[in-house]
Amino acid sequence: MSTPAKNRPGGPALLGPVTPEREDAHSVAKASGGRQRSAAAAAAAAAAAAAAEEQPQQCDPLDIKRTPWGAHCQQLQRVCVDQLVLILYDERYQELGGRKAAPLPTIRVDKSKIYNYPWRQAGTGAAAAAAEEEANDMSEGEGDDDDGDGREEVEEGKEEAVGSEDADALGSTGSAQQMRRRLQQLARQPRRLTYEVQSPAKTRRRHEPLSMRPATSREPVPYLAAPAFSNCTVPIVVYPIFASNFVHVFHDLASYLHALLRRTPWRRHAKLVTVTPEGLGMTAPEAALLPPLTELSVQTWADFSRRLPHDYDPLAQGWDGLLPRPSFEGSEQRCFQHMFVCGRRFKAMRALEEQLPLGEAAARQALMRAIPRENYAYGQMLVEHVQQQQQQMGSNGAGQPSTAAGRGGRRLRVAFMKRGGQGRQLLNARELLQRCNKWRHKPPGGGATITAECREVELPSLEAGVVAAQDADVFIGMHGANMANSWLMRPGSSAIEISPYEFGLMPGSFGLSKANAQDPSSQLLWWLAVVCDPAISQPGQAEVAGTGKPPWWPRDRSSRVPWQALEAILAEIAAVGGDRQRYLDDYYTRWLHRFNVGAAGVVSRGVGRDGEHSGCPAPDGQA
Structure with missing residues (x-):
């Protein structure tokens, strides 16, 4: 593993690793010069050796407020992640000096954020993949949900939220006798969670909000006990709709992200994290359509939050230069000054009636209300990305x-x-x-x-x-x-x-x-x-x-x-x-x-x- 080079002011960051030639510069100079090498050669060798140990990239303070992300996603500050759990370090969530801890924020996830459970198929390979795709396609809506398509998705998502079945069932009115009867009925029924399958043929389940807790005095690893919050990497946690369906990931998620990111001054610091159900891997559409959006690697919430070794130091580690960086710094990060969680559906701007006004301030205000759904611009970016990859691989x-x-x-x-x-x-x-x-x-x-x-x-x-x-x-x-x-x-x-x-x-x-x-x-x-x-x-x-x-x-x-x-x-x-x-x-x-x-x-x-x-x-x- 090698460490990334520093970000050069006014130019792009160096994304590749330090080359072996630079790492071996000192030994090469020693072999060629022997005892008679000059002081200048020694200085050059020392400089080359130092260059091979460059520190992680640094960044200027990010102007988070001058972007529309906060209007469409929930912004969290001073957070860490660990094994699918979001940890809040803000003092308001602590009991201090007799003061009660504030309630934890509610992660809002729309009922339309639905997925089909990927049952294990009989057999493997292309046949199994085709069978899963057919099953997904036969039960998923396709198209513009803002115009009504996908209505069945919302209808399927009308089960009560986890933990609220009793309150919703009893309602806010009714006699005491009615309430007692309803409580007796509930007592005879098994408790139902939204993600349980209601019948053998039903596979639709709803995404659950992220689990969270306040920070404690018993954190399991040093980097959580004394966190160094990254100011350079901003995770954007997204909830897809029917992630196995190409058009839903393209049309209902990725094109919105593309429209927002291309208008975000700190887009090179954005790291996409997709919430997959129950720690599963990414679907094929997610793996194909999300990585081209950012320079940093795209991870599932499970991989993004996996616990690192006990002695892990996020400030000292490097990364494999052949792969996308896991963070702007270049190393795995688990604690962040800023994070956005996008669990609500993005609101589309209708271009035939609405246009982004001229002027930066007015356009920014318009983006707070709705996002231009630029499927074509996003598609052309994908074309450029794929063609560049093909050229690098020597194929056309x-x-x-x-x-x-x-x-x-x-x-x-x-x-x-x-x-x-x-x-x-x-x-x-x-x-x-x-x-x-x-x-x-x-x-x-x-x-x-x-x-x-x-x-x-x-x-x-x-x-x-x-x-x-x-x-x-x-x-x-x-x-x-x-x-x-x-x-x-x-x-x-x-x-x-x-x-x-x-x-x-x-x-x-x-x-x-x-x-x-x-x-x-x-x-x-x-x-x-x-x-x-x-x-x-x-x-x-x-x-x-x-x-x-x-x-x-x-x-x-x-x-x-x-x-x-x-x-x-x-x-x-x-x-x-x-x-x-x-x-x-x-x-x-x-x-x-x-x-x-x-x-x-x-x-x-x-x-x-x-x-x-x-x-x-x-x-x-x-x-």
């Missing part, structure tokens, strides 16, 4: 730049996303690929004929998503987590989201397209193909078996989309030419980006009389 996975019709070219590269599992499939994908590759489009106003190069892609990882997205001009996929890969595409690209039959009746079902339009950073054009005919729909497994929640059966229906419908959308994509402002003005605000699809093709455009969730409107030209 990206395809050749396209001469897209959306950007003035003559050919569209179209990628059909292939979903894993059995639900929500594009049943006639092979036929659509054949028709797509034969497509020839002559623009109505004249000009060269536009063709397409079409293929099917699987996106098992972020790296695969980046390669496919950067190679395509158009992504086509069924509604689901895979559609989040669209924000990895180049400016002027288009995504076509296929909505299963009757799924559009549900609030929030078009949340991703709405979030894209309200993203001030987005250069992506999002189109909807809404299946309106049961003749081209096939029920999902739960619907066939009569299990699960009937209101959510439509989401997992598969579809057989006629080529004529996709052909009409591709023609509009070619006409818009990748111009996002034209897309917003002429299509999105008038709902003309929505194509209602029947067995013979597009039957109408737009929405019904009662709005976006009123179902498919009558065919064009009919009442």
